[in-house]
Amino acid sequence: MSNLTATAPSETVVTPKAEKTHRELRAFNGLAHLALIFWALVTAGPLLWVVLASFKSNTEIFLGEPFALPSTFSLETYLSAWDQAHIGQYFLNSVLVVVISTAGTMLFGSMAAYVLARYSFFGNRFLYYLFVSGLAFPTFMALGPLFHILKNMGLLNSYLGLILVYIAYSLPFTVFFLAAFFKTLPHEIDEAATVDGASHTRKFFQIMMPMAKSGLVSITIFNIVGQWNQYLLPLVIMQGQGAEEKWVLTQGIANISTQAGYHAEWSTLFAALTLSILPMIVVYAIFQRQIQAGLTAGAVK
Amino acid sequence: MYAVDSPPTPARSPQTPPAQHAKPVRRRSQREARVAWLLSLPTLVILIAMLAYPLYRMIVLSFQNMRLKELFSGATPPWAGFDQYTKALTDGVFWGVVGRTAAFTVVSVSLSVLAGLGIALLMRRVHSKVRIFMMVAMMFVWALPQLVAAQSFRWLTDSDFGVLNYVLTKLGLDYATHSWFVNPWEGWTVITVLVVWAGIPFLAISLSAGLTQVPKELLEAATVDGATPWQALRNITLPILKPLLTIVTTLSVIWNFGLFTQNWALRDGHPEPVYQTLATFSYTQAFGRSNYSYGSAIAVITVLLMLGVMIFYIRQMFKIGEVD
Numbered sequence: 001m002s003n004l005t006a007t008a009p010s011e012t013v014v015t016p017k018a019e020k021t022h023r024e025l026r027a028f029n030g031l032a033h034l035a036l037i038f039w040a041l042v043t044a045g046p047l048l049w050v051v052l053a054s055f056k057s058n059t060e061i062f063l064g065e066p067f068a069l070p071s072t073f074s075l076e077t078y079l080s081a082w083d084q085a086h087i088g089q090y091f092l093n094s095v096l097v098v099v100i101s102t103a104g105t106m107l108f109g110s111m112a113a114y115v116l117a118r119y120s121f122f123g124n125r126f127l128y129y130l131f132v133s134g135l136a137f138p139t140f141m142a143l144g145p146l147f148h149i150l151k152n153m154g155l156l157n158s159y160l161g162l163i164l165v166y167i168a169y170s171l172p173f174t175v176f177f178l179a180a181f182f183k184t185l186p187h188e189i190d191e192a193a194t195v196d197g198a199s200h201t202r203k204f205f206q207i208m209m210p211m212a213k214s215g216l217v218s219i220t221i222f223n224i225v226g227q228w229n230q231y232l233l234p235l236v237i238m239q240g241q242g243a244e245e246k247w248v249l250t251q252g253i254a255n256i257s258t259q260a261g262y263h264a265e266w267s268t269l270f271a272a273l274t275l276s277i278l279p280m281i282v283v284y285a286i287f288q289r290q291i292q293a294g295l296t297a298g299a300v301k
Numbered sequence: 302m303y304a305v306d307s308p309p310t311p312a313r314s315p316q317t318p319p320a321q322h323a324k325p326v327r328r329r330s331q332r333e334a335r336v337a338w339l340l341s342l343p344t345l346v347i348l349i350a351m352l353a354y355p356l357y358r359m360i361v362l363s364f365q366n367m368r369l370k371e372l373f374s375g376a377t378p379p380w381a382g383f384d385q386y387t388k389a390l391t392d393g394v395f396w397g398v399v400g401r402t403a404a405f406t407v408v409s410v411s412l413s414v415l416a417g418l419g420i421a422l423l424m425r426r427v428h429s430k431v432r433i434f435m436m437v438a439m440m441f442v443w444a445l446p447q448l449v450a451a452q453s454f455r456w457l458t459d460s461d462f463g464v465l466n467y468v469l470t471k472l473g474l475d476y477a478t479h480s481w482f483v484n485p486w487e488g489w490t491v492i493t494v495l496v497v498w499a500g501i502p503f504l505a506i507s508l509s510a511g512l513t514q515v516p517k518e519l520l521e522a523a524t525v526d527g528a529t530p531w532q533a534l535r536n537i538t539l540p541i542l543k544p545l546l547t548i549v550t551t552l553s554v555i556w557n558f559g560l561f562t563q564n565w566a567l568r569d570g571h572p573e574p575v576y577q578t579l580a581t582f583s584y585t586q587a588f589g590r591s592n593y594s595y596g597s598a599i600a601v602i603t604v605l606l607m608l609g610v611m612i613f614y615i616r617q618m619f620k621i622g623e624v625d
Contacts, residue, residue, distance in 0.1 A: 028426070029426050029427070032423045032426045032427055033427050033428075033431060035423060036420070036423055036424070036427055036431060036435055037431075039420065039435075040434065040435055040438050042498075043438050043439065043442050043498070043501075043502075044438045044441070044442075046450075046453045046454070046457060046498075047441060047442065047445070047453075049453070049457070049464065050449075050453050050456075053456075107343075108343040108344045108347065109344065111340040111341070111343070111344070112340060112341045112343075112344040112345075114340065115336065115337035115340045115341055116337075116341070119333050119334070119336070119337040120330075121330065121333055121334035121337045121338070122334055123334075123338070124337070127341050127345065129619065130345075130348070130353075131341075131344060131345075131348060132619055134348060134352050135552070135555070135615075135618075136555065136607075136608065136611070136615050137352070137356070137555075137604060142352065142355035142356050142358075142359050142600070143584065143587075143600075144359065144362065144587045144588075144593050144596055144597055144600070145354075145355040145356070145358035145359040145362060145597070146351070146355040148358065148372075149350075149354065149355055149358065164347060164350070164351055165351050167347055167351075168347045168348055168350070168351030168352050169351075169352070171344055171347065171348060172348075172352075175344065176619075180621075200336050225443065225444045228444075228446065229444075229445075229446040229447055229448070231446065231447065231448045231562050232561055232562060236588075249446075250446055250448045250449075253446075253448060253449065253452065254448060254566070254570075257452055257455075257566075258569065258570060266456075269452065270456075273449050273452060273453065276445075276446055276449050277441065277444070277445060277449070280440070280441060280444035280445075283444075284437070284440060
């Protein structure tokens with residue numbers, strides 16, 4: 001600093017001001033940390049509460065001491081939720097449906113987005129707008145007719161019907177996102193592959209898919225989360241005779257809570273709520289590297 | 302050989318190739334068109350079967366009068382012309398629901414976009430470890446099923462055993478058995494807090510990803526030139542962020558306008574008239590009262606209303622996706 005002032009006198013005027021702004025910036029950064037930590041508590045608070053309450057017995061919940069730790073960390077409430085409230089069955093149903101429908105969404109969505117983004121052919125714009133226009137319609141709009149159509153096709157109260165509907169509701173955003181993503185990828189590599197005689201299939205699976213990995217991971221997580229969360233669609237589709245055995249997790253949870261009222265098992269409800277978060281922890285653990293890479297990419301100075 | 306006669310960016314600028322190459326190129330582009338249609342086919346079929354056709358049926362249904370009898374017998378319901386629409390449009394209750402849904406959408410979207418943007422901007426300034434911690438916390442909130450979040454909030458605001466009343470009472474306020482849903486303003490505040498709380502993570506994560514596109518050098522240069530942080534935000538950061546902001550705001554409006562799960566669950570599956578939104582209203586009319594046609598007419602009007610207000614932004618959103 002002194003060197004600077006010696007060689008360039010004009011800087012002397014600027015330096016104190018720069019130091020001041022620097023100090024202000026540091027103070028501001030401190031405040032930013034505080035604000036974010038506070039917000040993290042607000043964000044995570046309700047979640048932690050649910051987890052804490054899931055270990056408590058019913059009596060403990062109604063003691064009126066919401067901040068107290070449970071007397072023992074027993075898994076009894078979880079066992080009761082898993083077996084008696086059939087949450088185990090619903091959990092597995094949900095996993096089955098979401099795995100198949102996310103896989104289907106990603107396969108069909110990436111194929112369509114790829115050709116829409118990289119090929120110029122007659123009808124390209126028409127297909128693109130047809131596909132993404134689904135984004136503009138709120139989910140609940142076509143529920144009534146959807147119900148009748150599935151009924152006529154015999155797909156009401158069947159996993160196939162639910163999976164097809166999940167895929168249909170996820171495709172518009174998937175195509176929209178991936179088409180934009182495929183367009184940003186360089187053209188040189190797949191042109192080189194074409195010269196070397198690679199087939200369309202090979203170009204798609206061995207060149208485009210690896211290059212688009214980060215985009216594919218993001219949208220996969222988005223779809224898993226979205227489909228795992230669905231409540232309204234299964235509520236409409238999974239009804240009728242014997243539907244209770246085929247319910248997905250969200251329906252099971254809603255069922256506990258409508259039955260619970262003040263009488264029965266609130267603790268079971270909280271155990272079920274906690275169980276519903278588990279798959280997201282698994283998804284996060286699997287994709288941890290990609291997620292963190294994506295998150296820190298822009299942060300490296 | 303292909304590399305020579307293929308245009309530099311085939312997807313964007315289909316140029317007319319030189320005459321002597323015309324024949325092979327056309328054959329190749331025909332083959333490409335076949336492949337393209339083939340690969341789009343599954344998406345096309347599923348979307349037409351599960352979204353477009355139901356939408357068409359909904360419009361047809363809204364001009365009929367379908368009740369339980371027709372539902373079970375499978376007979377074509379009698380045509381009713383614009384009766385269902387007249388019924389809805391002359392119904393004060395319906396307009397009340399429209400106003401409520403619109404007001405909720407405006408308030409909740411503005412709050413969550415502002416908060417999401419603020420958090421995204423703050424996250425640029427903190428240590429990378431704090432940032433990752435924040436991201437993880439937000440991932441979990443975002444991943445939480447809406448229903449689960451609503452159930453947690455129902456418990457937090459429970460009049461007898463809720464944490465909120467407990468804390469307020471401890472602070473010396475008389476909230477011991479206060480019910481949060483008697484006064485609709487309070488009830489809607491709870492619903493709005495829930496929706497904003499659950500909506501912020503998606504916005505903050507996308508916007509902070511968008512902020513990484515803002516070149517640091519540009520901001521530094523502006524600061525050196527004496528720009529205040531506010532000026533830098535308004536004149537550099539926001540313009541670069543604008544396309545992304547348009548997309549996430551438009552999506553938030555569409556999602557929040559269709560509010561169903563949160564008010565449905567917080568009111569135990571029987572929302573009182575004052576807690577009805579267009580989604581729950583249409584659902585209750587169609588499935589609760591078996592007025593399938595009336596429910597459809599409400600749904601059609603809702604789509605038209607929303608498209609009327611949002612068409613400009615929706616078009617912009619699609620354009621952005623196209624160019625990028």
